[in-house]
Amino acid sequence: MQERGTHSSPWRAPDFREETHARNPIAGFLYSVLHTFQLGSTQLPLCICISSLRSVDCSIRSRRFPKERDHQTTEMKIHHVACLEDNYAYLIIDESTKEAAAVDPVEPEKVLKAAQEHGVDIKLVLTTHHHWDHAGGNEKIKQLVPRIKVYGGSIDNVKGCTDKVDNGDKISLGADVHILSLHTPCHTKGHISYYVTSKEGDDPAVFTGDTLFIAGCGKFFEGTAEQMHQSLCVTLGSLPKPTRVYCGHEYTVKNLQFALTVEPDNEKIKQKLSWAQKQREAGLPTVASTIEEEMETNPFIRADLPELQERVGCKTAVEALREIRQRKDNWRG
């Protein structure tokens, strides 16, 4: 796990100084994140900064498993909107202005109703990828909400997209919510995850669509195991450990059952499966997780670990990821 920060991350900035921010929006954004955590070393390579940030997060925020699930904060609120059979759309709310972003609002009427109940105005849509069960509501929500902006990956051919984004592009919501676009390809070639921060003291959140699920990952429809490794283990795996993970589907129980076939002795997986089953029996979501929990229980992110590679008969993380994905595709749990 420790070595993750040494991979070539899309965020790597050779010189992490404030004056470079105008030229390098990713460095600028992360600089502000580091300042939020009061770790603003201006000379360190970004990968080292992220590693420091992770270790500090561990020490100041160690919590027992399962983690506290009420993640609402004063500046930013996040609400689930269950859609279709097992999809989740989300509302991200900037509390100070009551402005909201809708993530993958495949059933716009449901999302608008939720916005009304919470007394907020939807200003923009964040689309993770082009599949109909994520982008299929975009045209409709444009009709229902005049002047709404619809963001989507620049190479993902997202229906109804008005504003294309690439890796590192920033979006603001209201007064205090900042959104960073992360290109996380493989499930689709232009898939975007959205990393969201607000004020100091709030844990960040990431909306991972069908790239990272709780204890799983999306099928490799338009990419390779190499790309999924980069997306999961490098791009998302480099986020601060307390980052809350909001994914596109409620697949957690099945994913954890599969994870146990890969690691039958992993106590964290057993505990989380038992918790997830109880949540579902009570009609409650198992989302959000955290990056830290995923590192403990998600066999696809854990493909980075030599002991897991050995367990599945592989020598590298990419080989192990490909092998575990193949096993999952053939698994009839």
Ligand SMILES: [Zn+2]
């Ligand atoms: Zn999909």
